[in-house]
Amino acid sequence: MEQTELDQIRQRFDQQVRSRFPEGAIRQVAVLGYGDAPEVEPGQLLARVVVETPDDWEGREQAFHALHDGHHAAFRELREELNKLPVPVVLQFTAGGEAGEDERRGPIIQLLGRRVGVGVADGPYGPGEAPGAALTPVMARLGAEDLETLDTLIAVGIATSRADAVRWALARIRERPAYDQLRARTREIEELKSQF
Numbered sequence: 001m002e003q004t005e006l007d008q009i010r011q012r013f014d015q016q017v018r019s020r021f022p023e024g025a026i027r028q029v030a031v032l033g034y035g036d037a038p039e040v041e042p043g044q045l046l047a048r049v050v051v052e053t054p055d056d057w058e059g060r061e062q063a064f065h066a067l068h069d070g071h072h073a074a075f076r077e078l079r080e081e082l083n084k085l086p087v088p089v090v091l092q093f094t095a096g097g098e099a100g101e102d103e104r105r106g107p108i109i110q111l112l113g114r115r116v117g118v119g120v121a122d123g124p125y126g127p128g129e130a131p132g133a134a135l136t137p138v139m140a141r142l143g144a145e146d147l148e149t150l151d152t153l154i155a156v157g158i159a160t161s162r163a164d165a166v167r168w169a170l171a172r173i174r175e176r177p178a179y180d181q182l183r184a185r186t187r188e189i190e191e192l193k194s195q196f
Contacts (some may be wrong), residue, residue, distance in 0.1 A: 001045075001087060006033060009045070009085065016081055017049055020074035025067055027052040027096040031089075038147060041162050042154045045089040047082055053095045060095040064107050068093070079111045140166075 010031040017029045028050040032040050040046045053063040068075065075093075082089040091111040142150070150165040159165035173179055 001033065006031065006045075013047055013078075013082075016078060020077060021067070021071060025052055026050070034151075038144075040090075042151050043087060045085070045087055046092060047078075047089050048092045048094065050094055050096045061107055064093075064095040068109065075109075075111065 013031050014029040017026055026049060028048075030048045030050075032046040032048060034040050034042045034044065037046060051064050051067055053060040075091075079091050082091055093109045093111075095107050147162075150159070150162045153159040153165040153168060154161065159168050
């Protein structure tokens with residue numbers, strides 16, 4: 001995406017957010033591209049809205065939820081506007097305020113678009129996934145080298161998202177003969193443990 005197009009998206013999104021929420025409710029609006037933040041995948045944008053909240057955890061949580069509960073239509077309208085863009089966009093609302101050393105940063109709401117995440121442009125199912133396939137979401141913290149590996153798989157067309165790239169890599173591990181040996185050993189260990 002060219003810089004001028006991204007700048008136009010940023011300006012338009014900022015105006016849309018500020019027109020839908022009360023003055024002073026929003027601290028910051030940003031549209032981040034790949035490379036701007038580690039959680040942004042190649043070919044994707046992250047539209048982040050930082051809600052103005054107090055510094056303490058309880059105050060952040062109350063102010064954040066009050067804004068969310070009072071503006072359902074605004075959340076939905078923003079998501080619909082972002083769905084019109086030619087690239088997938090994650091819409092993220094996060095609480096502002098300063099978190100102490102022992103406090104959580106949250107709360108955060110992420111509204112995924114119809115073209116974001118598993119099944120990019122394919123509907124709710126990812127490549128090779130049948131309707132009704134049981135998928136379990138898994139949170140993983142990855143370093144820069146691991147992210148670069150996943151993003152390379154996306155760039156060359158092997159995967160459509162980081163989640164798809166992880167599934168692809170796991171499938172390659174299952175294809176190796178050593179994996180079957182590991183599974184057999186695991187069953188043996190479980191049988192031995194059950195004898196104690």
